Amino acid sequence: MKRHLVSLLAVCTIMISCFFSQQCLAETLAFRPQWAPQSQFAGFYAAAEKGFYAQEGIDLEIKGGGPGIDALDEVAGGKSTFATGWLISAMKVKASGKEIVNICQLIQKSALVLVARKDSGIKTVDDLAGKSIGIWPGDFQVPPRTLSSMKNIEVSFVDQGFSLDAFVQGEMDVCSAMAYNELLVLLDRHFKYDDLTVLSYHDVGMNFPEDGIYVSRSFLENHPEACAAFVRATIKGWKYAFANPDEIARLITDKANQTEFKTTFAHQKAMLQAMEGLLTFRVGPDGIGDLLKKDFDFVYMVLDHSRQIDNPFTYEDFFKKVR
Known part of the structure; x- marks a missing residue:
């Protein structure tokens, strides 16, 4: 009897699946x-x-x-x-x-991060005071501007464009990067991980989940x-x-x-x-x-x-x- 009930249930499930399909x-x-x-x-x-x-x-x-x-x-x-x-x-x-x-x-977890060279002296969010931070347009600006406002840190925001060349060449102190994309490019082509300070919005209590x-x-x-x-x-x-x-x-x-x-x-x-x-x-x-x-x-x-x-x-x- 139990076997028949299981079989009937399986048939019903298939019929429902087919109908939905x-x-x-x-x-x-x-x-x-x-x-x-x-x-x-x-x-x-x-x-x-x-x-x-x-x-x-x-x-x-x-x-x-x-x-x-x-x-x-x-x-x-x-x-x-x-x-x-x-x-x-x-x-x-x-x-x-x-x-x-x-x-x-x-x-x-916020994939957008801030990246700085360790030899710049930037180790924590507080060290961003007075520094130049590269940002992208649109909603990419919300996390860094929120960070500056909520932590009461005076920084200089600059348009970094869609290339990280300005950061690589030392024209800005900090750049914005996605942890799954631009950060990987920096590590693959220009830096070792130990050369960089990577600041996470989540780690300072400001989580902006993306996709x-x-x-x-x-x-x-x-x-x-x-x-x-x-x-x-x-x-x-x-x-x-x-x-x-x-x-x-x-x-x-x-x-x-x-x-x-x-x-x-x-x-x-x-x-x-x-x-x-x-x-x-x-x-x-x-x-x-x-x-x-x-x-x-x-x-x-x-x-x-x-x-x-x-x-x-x-x-x-x-x-x-x-x-």
Whole structure:
């Protein structure tokens, strides 16, 4: 009798899965990363390559990303189903009145860091006083300006552009870098790790988690299972990428080298290894995707203090755990 019940349950599960698959495959869903192919998005490419989205009944198009493309705006406007974006950026979009929802917070720890030469005498955040700090435009400026304001440290901000040459040549004291990208370039081409001081925003109590997965509220409300399936497949893709770094780094390298943003296998593998620590920080492999309320509260406070929250919202309104 027990065997028959198990068999019946298995048949029902297959029937439900098939029904859902037919529903999803009737429409191609679109995912827009906020940048071109690189290991920052390895989980998505791995999930597509290994058929994890198809197994969940999702026919997915992965669009290209890069300069001039606002992935979060595309989701808000219905041009893409899913997109990645920084927590800072998404909260500003939400505060402007556009209904987007975070359904999976990927990066748990600020990947944006400040980098200085040790021989400059900079060892702690307090040593930044009076120094020149290179920053990027847009939301990249929020963490360093918040640091300066909250720690009451007078610094000189300079535009570092999209090259680290000015820092390498000693034209600025400190540069901004992503721990999974530009920091790796500095270590690969110019410095040894012991030559540098790397200052983490998280380590001084200012955590700005970056990449999360976003969807419009209307799509989430009308297709909750499709959203859950997308998140499940994506997390499975990330876990596969972490377990098979060589395979997925080669996949990413091949895709990137079909665009204007050329790269190397070694760089993409190092980036993938760095991403694992950022996704599993504090939450572990089984907690990938959670947005901690204290992180939401901190970023909200920063944006509210700088008068960038025109339409107030709550943690419960912004983040929905769907998987």
